[in-house]
Amino acid sequence: MWMSGIQEAITSRRTIYRYSSEEVDSRILEMGFEAARNAPCHKNTHPWKFYVMGRDSRNTLIPEIKSLAVKKYAGEGDSGEMVTRAIDKILSPPVLICVTTALSPNDSFREEEDYAATVCATHNLILSLWGNGVGSQWSTGAITRSDLAYSTIGAMKDRERIIGFIKIGYPDEIPSKSKKGIGEIRTYLP
Numbered sequence: 109m110w111m112s113g114i115q116e117a118i119t120s121r122r123t124i125y126r127y128s129s130e131e132v133d134s135r136i137l138e139m140g141f142e143a144a145r146n147a148p149c150h151k152n153t154h155p156w157k158f159y160v161m162g163r164d165s166r167n168t169l170i171p172e173i174k175s176l177a178v179k180k181y182a183g184e185g186d187s188g189e190m191v192t193r194a195i196d197k198i199l200s201p202p203v204l205i206c207v208t209t210a211l212s213p214n215d216s217f218r219e220e221e222d223y224a225a226t227v228c229a230t231h232n233l234i235l236s237l238w239g240n241g242v243g244s245q246w247s248t249g250a251i252t253r254s255d256l257a258y259s260t261i262g263a264m265k266d267r268e269r270i271i272g273f274i275k276i277g278y279p280d281e282i283p284s285k286s287k288k289g290i291g292e293i294r295t296y297l298p
């Protein structure tokens with residue numbers, strides 16, 4: 109019974125793009141971080157870090173969000189509208205988390221394993237939230253590569269890599285997604 113709860117959480121989770129304005133209780137977030145820190149990692153490196161971004165740190169990103177949006181939508185009709193939308197995507201989610209993974213400049217294998225572990229930790233967080241009715245969207249837009257994002261969270265670019273921003277909140281709507289069938293992804297070998 110308990111195991112089927114996990115299966116249900118995993119298979120029902122969908123990326124959420126629109127959130128209600130309801131706040132997410134910090135106990136639900138902390139439960140998510142508890143799930144995240146229990147993710148597997150090789151050699152006990154615990155390479156993940158989660159920066160929960162408040163209003164001030166999000167506002168710091170706005171000049172960069174603006175200039176990235178202006179570049180991206182140049183020549184596409186009403187770019188002012190697109191810039192407003194891009195800013196709203198950062199300011200409106202009830203919770204915004206920047207996730208980083210540790211870099212190992214002298215050990216590419218370690219770095220790859222650590223990235224894999226950070227992805228596991230991030231998905232643990234996402235699934236824990238989902239189990240509490242809270243949705244999220246992993247986002248890897250150009251802002252994840254900007255110097256301003258690194259300085260805003262206080263991370264050194266040669267020590268940590270931003271792997272995404274996780275937007276979090278109660279779902280306004282849950283989209284459906286088609287997935288590959290089991291037969292397309294699984295092969296039993298003799």
Ligand SMILES: Cc1cc2nc3c(=O)[nH]c(=O)nc-3n(C[C@H](O)[C@H](O)[C@H](O)COP(=O)(O)O)c2cc1C
Binds near residue numbers: 123245247248249
């Ligand atoms: C590593 C990663 C990066 C993603 N980056 C973005 C993104 O930048 N923008 C976006 O709209 N969705 C992003 N997504 C969400 C995917 O588009 C989404 O997972 C996919 O459409 C499948 O839908 P599902 O999560 O509901 O199964 C990302 C997902 C992952 C795993």
